[in-house]
Amino acid sequence: MNTTAPGRLADHGTPLQHSFRLHRIGARLQAAADPLPQPTGTEVLLRVQACGVCHSDLHLADGFFDLGGGLKLDLAKGMPLPLALGHEIAGEVLAAGPQADGALPGQRRVAYPWIGCDACPACRRGVEQFCDRPRALGVTRQGGFSTHVMVPHPRYLFDHGSLPQNFAATLACSGLTAFSALGKAAPITQHEPLLIIGAGGVGQAAIAIARALFCVGPVVADIDPSKRDAALAAGASDAVDPQDKELRRRLLKQTDGGFAAVIDFVGMPATAEFGLSTLRKGGKLIVVGLFGGSLSVALPTLPLRGVNVVGSYVGSLTEMDQLMALARSGVVTPTHIETRPLADAQAALDDLRAGRIRGRAVLLP
Numbered sequence: 001m002n003t004t005a006p007g008r009l010a011d012h013g014t015p016l017q018h019s020f021r022l023h024r025i026g027a028r029l030q031a032a033a034d035p036l037p038q039p040t041g042t043e044v045l046l047r048v049q050a051c052g053v054c055h056s057d058l059h060l061a062d063g064f065f066d067l068g069g070g071l072k073l074d075l076a077k078g079m080p081l082p083l084a085l086g087h088e089i090a091g092e093v094l095a096a097g098p099q100a101d102g103a104l105p106g107q108r109r110v111a112y113p114w115i116g117c118d119a120c121p122a123c124r125r126g127v128e129q130f131c132d133r134p135r136a137l138g139v140t141r142q143g144g145f146s147t148h149v150m151v152p153h154p155r156y157l158f159d160h161g162s163l164p165q166n167f168a169a170t171l172a173c174s175g176l177t178a179f180s181a182l183g184k185a186a187p188i189t190q191h192e193p194l195l196i197i198g199a200g201g202v203g204q205a206a207i208a209i210a211r212a213l214f215c216v217g218p219v220v221a222d223i224d225p226s227k228r229d230a231a232l233a234a235g236a237s238d239a240v241d242p243q244d245k246e247l248r249r250r251l252l253k254q255t256d257g258g259f260a261a262v263i264d265f266v267g268m269p270a271t272a273e274f275g276l277s278t279l280r281k282g283g284k285l286i287v288v289g290l291f292g293g294s295l296s297v298a299l300p301t302l303p304l305r306g307v308n309v310v311g312s313y314v315g316s317l318t319e320m321d322q323l324m325a326l327a328r329s330g331v332v333t334p335t336h337i338e339t340r341p342l343a344d345a346q347a348a349l350d351d352l353r354a355g356r357i358r359g360r361a362v363l364l365p
């Protein structure tokens with residue numbers, strides 16, 4: 001179905017696109033205004049109505065991930081500067097190219113941002129988040145710290161039903177990341193318990209989704225008392241302080257030998273070590289957080305304890321589809337969201353870096 005001629009705009013369109021962009025690694029975001037891009041082929045132009053601010057945006061602004069031991073993983077190579085960051089995008093379809101079947105002006109949608117090249121082995125296997133030639137929104141293509149964003153194909157757009165847009169936007173990264181990690185932790189029951197380390201935006205999303213998937217709340221560990229309170233309010237079965245010297249012994253006793261799965265949403269040496277030390281034999285440590293550093297493991301303990309250490313990075317398009325169906329059914333309760341005007345993009349990044357954001361900050365253009 002052809003919706004509008006290429007580039008024809010719905011009546012409420014604005015002729016300019018206003019963005020906050022990273023011009024140089026490590027620099028502060030700068031405001032920019034450009035002519036509105038026009039969709040061609042299968043492209044869909046969204047008017048951004050909400051865009052979440054993620055820890056990954058900080059790593060992108062810094063241009064690297066910390067690998068520990070003074071090593072860095074360079075992110076700058078794949079980033080087209082100047083770049084509008086922002087990959088948790090919800091908005092309204094403004095215009096669609098002639099081959100963008102099904103995209104109609106006025107539809108409210110969440111964008112799956114982890115877009116691949118559509119040709120490589122990872123893309124053919126349906127895990128385009130691992131594509132080596134990614135077209136990821138806000139990472140290797142212009143993202144949602146902007147009034148508008150171009151999505152290459154309508155298959156990356158998801159109906160969010162009656163969910164509020166500022167919550168729906170966060171499903172594209174924090175929700176999807178939590179959902180994919182929880183899928184790797186399954187099955188979780190009262191007797192196969194789950195520990196979540198880190199109750200920031202993604203950890204909080206995971207608590208709500210874990211309750212929806214497993215009907216049992218996870219134990220949550222966080223050093224911040226206010227985040228522990230938020231975790232309990234979100235449905236955690238217990239919230240503990242990992243700085244408590246007696247904690248490990250107490251958890252091993254409470255769980256009758258350790259957790260079946262631990263999800264580390266922080267990803268620093270101390271959290272991963274704590275996670276490994278609280279696993280039962282045969283348990284699974286799922287590392288999600290990208291804080292950085294390295295983990296030293298006594299190799300014989302891997303076979304002797306039969307533990308699995310796996311990584312989980314965002315999620316696939318199929319997982320996004322499953323998550324959106326779950327969320328539309330209303331069982332995934334929104335986490336705490338702080339809304340900010342788009343013009344506060346840099347301030348929101350600063351507050352996130354300083355730990356001043358509880359839950360998720362969402363920019364509203």
Ligand SMILES: [Zn+2]
Pocket residue numbers: 054055056057087173174
């Ligand atoms: Zn993210």
Ligand SMILES: [Zn+2]
Pocket residue numbers: 116117118119120121122123128131132133
């Ligand atoms: Zn690919």
